[in-house]
Amino acid sequence: MRRVLAELAGKPQRRRAQGQLRAQRSGCRSESGSPGLRRLPFALAPAEVMFDGIKILTAPGVVMTPVPTTEALVQWAAEWIGSRSVRVADVGTGSGAVAVALALRAPATGIWATDDSEPAVALARANVARHGLEVRVQVLLGDLLDPVPGELDLVVANLPYHAEARARGPGEGACSDQPAHAIYAPGDGLGYYRDLLEACRTRLNGGGALAIQLYGSVLAAGRGQLDQLAHEIEIRAQAAATVSATLVPRRAAA
Numbered sequence: 001m002r003r004v005l006a007e008l009a010g011k012p013q014r015r016r017a018q019g020q021l022r023a024q025r026s027g028c029r030s031e032s033g034s035p036g037l038r039r040l041p042f043a044l045a046p047a048e049v050m051f052d053g054i055k056i057l058t059a060p061g062v063v064m065t066p067v068p069t070t071e072a073l074v075q076w077a078a079e080w081i082g083s084r085s086v087r088v089a090d091v092g093t094g095s096g097a098v099a100v101a102l103a104l105r106a107p108a109t110g111i112w113a114t115d116d117s118e119p120a121v122a123l124a125r126a127n128v129a130r131h132g133l134e135v136r137v138q139v140l141l142g143d144l145l146d147p148v149p150g151e152l153d154l155v156v157a158n159l160p161y162h163a164e165a166r167a168r169g170p171g172e173g174a175c176s177d178q179p180a181h182a183i184y185a186p187g188d189g190l191g192y193y194r195d196l197l198e199a200c201r202t203r204l205n206g207g208g209a210l211a212i213q214l215y216g217s218v219l220a221a222g223r224g225q226l227d228q229l230a231h232e233i234e235i236r237a238q239a240a241a242t243v244s245a246t247l248v249p250r251r252a253a254a
């Protein structure tokens with residue numbers, strides 16, 4: 001049951017040092033020499049961030065810029081994979097940061113990275129090419145797991161989960177530099193994760209697992225424990241909504 005629900009506290013300095021070594025070994029190219037960069041379907045000013053110790057091209061305001069808390073998702077997945085040869089899907093890949101970092105950490109892994117945003121797919125492909133990972137990482141346009149062929153050993157995801165009604169409201173300043181579609185989701189915000197959980201019931205193999213990022217924590221479950229994971233997601237979302245509801249009146253009063 002240790003892997004039914006897992007939370008990780010990141011160790012960014014160690015991860016970044018290890019990531020820099022992996023990036024050097026992969027022959028990471030300079031930004032100006034990144035294959036596919038000139039074919040991006042939007043104007044991209046030269047920008048990049050460090051994520052898990054590697055350089056990732058970004059498109060601020062168009063595609064979600066990866067943040068350090070998501071490095072914990074990469075760490076959990078890499079430890080779960082170990083040295084095995086497995087099939088992984090990175091759902092809602094955005095810039096491709098998770099897929100690229102995980103491919104460098106787990107060199108025997110094949111990864112399918114999906115996103116329903118054309119600019120995100122283009123940017124992710126540029127990052128994959130930049131790190132020379134085209135053979136092992138495929139970036140596909142589509143909804144959740146729909147574009148991915150066959151059964152999977154592991155699914156990782158960092159999807160929008162904040163309720164759409166909260167968009168740009170009080171307390172949302174920390175998200176102001178991210179595109180709204182990458183942060184907020186319709187209704188109570190959990191629809192994308194609910195749909196992904198249902199898809200994993202048939203797409204994960206018997207020993208497979210799902211790991212997601214939610215409110216700064218990594219939650220994970222094997223295929224046989226998806227009901228427990230679904231319950232945990234609902235509990236955490238309700239707790240977050242309660243906290244948010246208590247904070248808004250205080251700010252208004254101030």
